[in-house]
Amino acid sequence: MSQPSMLLAAEESGHAIGEASGWFLENAWLIPVIPAVAFFLILFFGKKLPRGGSEFGLAAMLGSLVIAAGATWQWISSTTSHYDEAGNYEVEPVIREIVWWQSGPYEFGLGQHIDGLAIMALLLVAFISTLVQLYSTEYVNGDRRYTHYFAALTLFSSGMLAMVLAPDMVQLILGWEIMGLCSFMLIGHWWEEQANSKAALKAFFTVRVGDMGLLVGTAMLLAIFGTLQISEINALAAAGEFDSQNMLMWTAVALFIACIGKSGQFPLHTWLPDAMAGPTPVSSLLHSSTMVVAGVFLVARIYPVFHVGLDINAAGQSVNLIAAIGGITLLVAAALAFVQNDIKKVLAYSTVSQLGYMMMGLGVGAWTGAVFHIFTHAFFKCCLFLAAGSISHTAAHHSFDMKKDMGGIWKKMPVTFGAWMVSTAALMGIPFTAGFFSKDEIIDSAKHFEYTWFYYAGIIGAFMTAAYMTRATYLTFFGKPRGAAAHYMGVEHDTHGEVHEHSAHPDEAEHADGHIPDHTVDAHDDHGHDDDHAHDGHATHGRPLPFAPFDSPWKITAPLIILAALAVGAGYLNAPALKIYWFEHQTESSIGLPIDHGDDHGGEETEEPHGDEEALVVSEVAAGANGPFASAAEGGDHSYEPSGPYAVPAPPVFTWANAAPGLILVALGILVSWFASLAVFARRKNPFSPFVGLTTRSRPIGALHSFLVNKLYLDHLYEKVIVRAVAHPIAKAAYWFNQNVIDGIVNTVGTVTRRLGGWVYRNIDQRVVDGAVNASGTAASESGHALQPVQSGKVNQYGALLFGAAGIGAILLIILNG
């Protein structure tokens, strides 16, 4: 939201050099707080309101957007009025904290850390969230959990905003996990269907697996640096003030594992396509500016830790963990995007692939390129998702299946089609769209910093991106209308055609036959919520724009138009091809590492302060026209030699020659894919016709196809092997151990004690001790019985006895004495 007039007005508000200030910057912490408060308001009062709480959500996001825009304006005015002689826009971040918790020597803060990166992300998130909220008021209108939807959506934005302005790792974790929670709530929004609740569970759980790395990595950061404050961590890492490089490397690895989980990097990317079970606006928010970007953002946020820990840009390094994971992800996900029938899944894999680009960019040291790609990607990917939602909402009767329910709808949905095409161009990286500027910088940097493998990965990825997007575009907008789309287009539903198509394309028949059960199950799942959530007469609510009478209502198309405009326009904030480095200047102080300019960077020689975006463009172009970079480029010395231990290299200088291979591959991708689509889906005769049905004719290719359709069998590994093993045999075994061994020991001790007691009782107590007592009794009794006859009761007998006894006694006496 950098309006020129605001920028000019801000010129006067600058203070001492290197300090950014202003009300909005000081109070940026309000940006996440407002939606958080709105969340509670929606939760408690939403149902009583006429619009079910969506007014709170939308108002809160607008409020956040206003503050974010104000902060952006004040930040830009600070940076543009304070730059040093070398042309660096060094501005101290605005850090404000309160003590969140204390523990002995440590104090951990809650507050804000505002710098270029945070500002960029805040503005982006607030802006996209606002559009998504607006779009949602139409898209989920009439849903039975409308209020809860907005509550979760608002909290979701709040989480992301809290994360991006975190001054402290703990607050970052807070935002990170809140997003995890909200993604759980939103992906599982239609939880009546088991498939949706499973997808929600999977998303939360997969991310949680990665979060182990975040928790442990944070503990490691505390061990290494003795603080969790992000600015201090960055400063200490950049200054080399740590004991063990090795430990720092493991810290970076641990934290990166969290990013793998959150940003859907290989091999934990499998939750992302399943997450399409949620409502489309959620997918668009999740995949553009929040959630999945969080992982990339984390790497960018504490970049010195990764850069130093993984020795990125060290001389002779040709591969590192981040670049490798990013590179693998971008290729694997692009390959997977080819075999999807669900339009949202194509976009999901495309997101994964683009996140791979960002990670790869960070891995090769192209911080600015990667961060700028976050920025541009958010607009065009959000636009693509919303366009897919628009098609599904209006034309395809809530289906997302490109092969069954779409086709030929470009004529009736001009706004959606236009937005889709512009965004697709940006995604492919067609020159002069936003995607070109950001993606090209990443690819170019990979080559320039001698990560050659990743350069090839980048351009092959560009080829694949162009190809799968062409396929998706063809299936969605061109060809014959099918299924629901045919109905919408007013074409008679051509069942014959469909049958023909099925029989004509064995690869499709293969799915239908259930040869690949997982895939068919997935396809079924996606329909689950739509059936459940059937609206009738979807054309009746809302009103389309007047110039496009058949398209979706304005609440859907307006965000599309804005986003499509930005899908092109956002690129001009940092267009090396046009010598524009404005975005770079705004954010470069957030890298946390000095920039090693090596051979001087042309764009930074400009000395006039630029208050105005347009003026900036012009002046940069003018200043850069005969800058020294040209000679450097001509000199052909592109190899990078680090000058200090810890510094990021300056981005390479753009030349069309360097960009050419990528562009040629993109063009090739479009052409190949277009003709292949015509051959496969429309049975048009062309050079690709011989390849039709190859997946069934050739065993290896068929195997590759099903390998891709089954998502590389990673889901099998996770769900059928690991999760099932833990949930069943291992847990059962542990429980068995508990019940039979530990409890067994306890019970055995109990039983043995009881038995012992019984034995003692029976044998010792009863027989010996009591036995003695009883025996004396018995003896007395027995002897009594024996003598009973003596006691005859007859006095004379008594007398006889008496005297007898006396006589015997007398005799004894006599004998003894005698």
Add this chain to the structure above:
Amino acid sequence: MYAFNFLLLSAALFSFGIYGVIARKNAVMVLMSIELILNSVNLNLVAFALMNNSIDGHVFALFVIAIAAAEVGVGLAMVLMIYRNRRSIALDELSEMKG
């Protein structure tokens, strides 16, 4: 020698007494036999007292006579009561004291 005769007489009386106590059924006869035994003892006491020139034996003999009188009194009373209750004083029919 002198004492021997007394003792011999006393022993004979004692033996008659014992026989009476054990063999007679009539309670009065048993009482009388007991008198015989007591008096045989008295005879012994007096004889020994004479022999030893001591007065102790005489004193004991007098005691025994007094107690024998009391005993006969109580005994006859009991016999009378038994007779009243059972119309018989045959001792072999009395076995209430049987244990």
Add this chain to the structure above:
Amino acid sequence: MDPFKNNELLTIGTFLPLVGVVIMMFISAAEEQLHKMIAIVTAGATLVVGIITLLQYDYDASGQLQFVVNEEWISVINSNYNIGLDGISLPLYFLSMVVTFLVALYTYDNMPDAGSPKMFLMLMLILQVGMAGSFIAQDLILFFVFFEIVLLPMYFMIGVWGGEDRQYASLKFFLYTMFGSALMLVAFLAIYYNTGAESFAFQHLYEAGAGIGRNTQIWIFTGMFIGFAVKVPMFPFHTWLPDAHTQAPTQGSVILAAILLKLGTYGFVRIALPMLPQGAEAWAPVIAVLAVIGIIYGALGCLAQTDMKRLIAFSSVAHMGFVMLGISTLTVTGINAALFGMVAHGLITGMLFFIAGSVKHRYHTLEISRLSGMLIQVPKLGWLLGFSAMASLGLPGLAGFWGEFPALLASWNPNDAILGDQLELYRVLTVIAALGTVLAAAYLLWLYQRTAFGNPSPEFMPEAPAARSLSAAANDEHHDHHAADDIHDVTPLEWIAWTPFLVAIVVFGVYPQLMFEIMDPAVVELVNVIEAGVG
């Protein structure tokens, strides 16, 4: 007001419930409502005294004992009536009052089936005396007496008002704890005689205990360890817990989870560690290993459960594992985390047991496989279950997180001065414990998915003749009336009893400093005592 002079406040707060007990003794058992009212009023009055204590407490001097009383008690053995409150005991002392009050309130509508509220509530009030007393006692014998007072009421609560297997469970509970107590008492006497038989006062023993020889300390610590570990409960002394929890009435489960288990961990923090620092040094790695085994093991146990209440009970083993892991680090952060974890676990697991009780009340079963679609039938209860599950799995922003995460931070960085040579062990344990957070998410979300999501099972659907005939065919004779008749959402009384729990979970989760601020100075003092004793 000067908290150092207001001496009778703790005594009143601790023994006030006995007044209620005495009054109830003289009232006929038939007056059930009256008994309930008396119990609620007594518990409420106790809570008011607790609030006054909170208000008069000097938060700037949280590291010192306040409201101290030291009167002669049993002079023959030099045992005094010595009580006091500092930052370590205050949260738990107050928590016990809150929990008892809310449980009494909850009982008003939810008397366990065995009836006789008179006995039940009297036992509950006596229980409160024991719990509060344990947290304020500053004398070993006094502590022991209070510690044991707790035992009997709980035994009867489980044994009389419990579930089907109550005899076994209550006896197991009783014998297990008595066994621990016996060793504990021996340890107490040993420490008394080894310090010259002068006094049982904590403060005295903090100073004198360190002077005992290392081997003797280790032996005495062993006795205390077993005594407290049974109560915590730590692996492998935990097996009484699932049985006791499963069989206990809801009220018993809540009190057991919220307060009783904390007596063990509190004992470690307050008695075992500072009195026997070298014993603690030797035992800390063992405790840490057992704690981490407990974390993983409890989580795996949860995954194998088919009964909701038993699952929650097993999760206690895992959570108390985090608490013990924090304690075993012998750092300020770790012990702070443990204390926070104790309160958080009390609130969250107490809440989960309340919910389990309400589910049982409505569905007459806690079989996870039979429950589903709670969000449709009882949406508010379903939401509360989700909320509590999220809190329990340690979501930041809710209280549970502040027990787990700082414990992990601390166990990666155990006390250098004492456990410097055990660094690798602790770091390996940290990683394994972090795995426990993943498993926690697994079992809780799995529970939630199966019980709350989806559509309600036909068994519990009203107006489902098919289901009715099915259940009739299955000879379900203990349901005379239709199963769905009892199913209603959260009642107003339940809201009243639960809201304080929910609010506390959120408030402490969002702003943990509220509690860390109180505990931290006292814990710093404590760790100083330990470090001085070792060094």
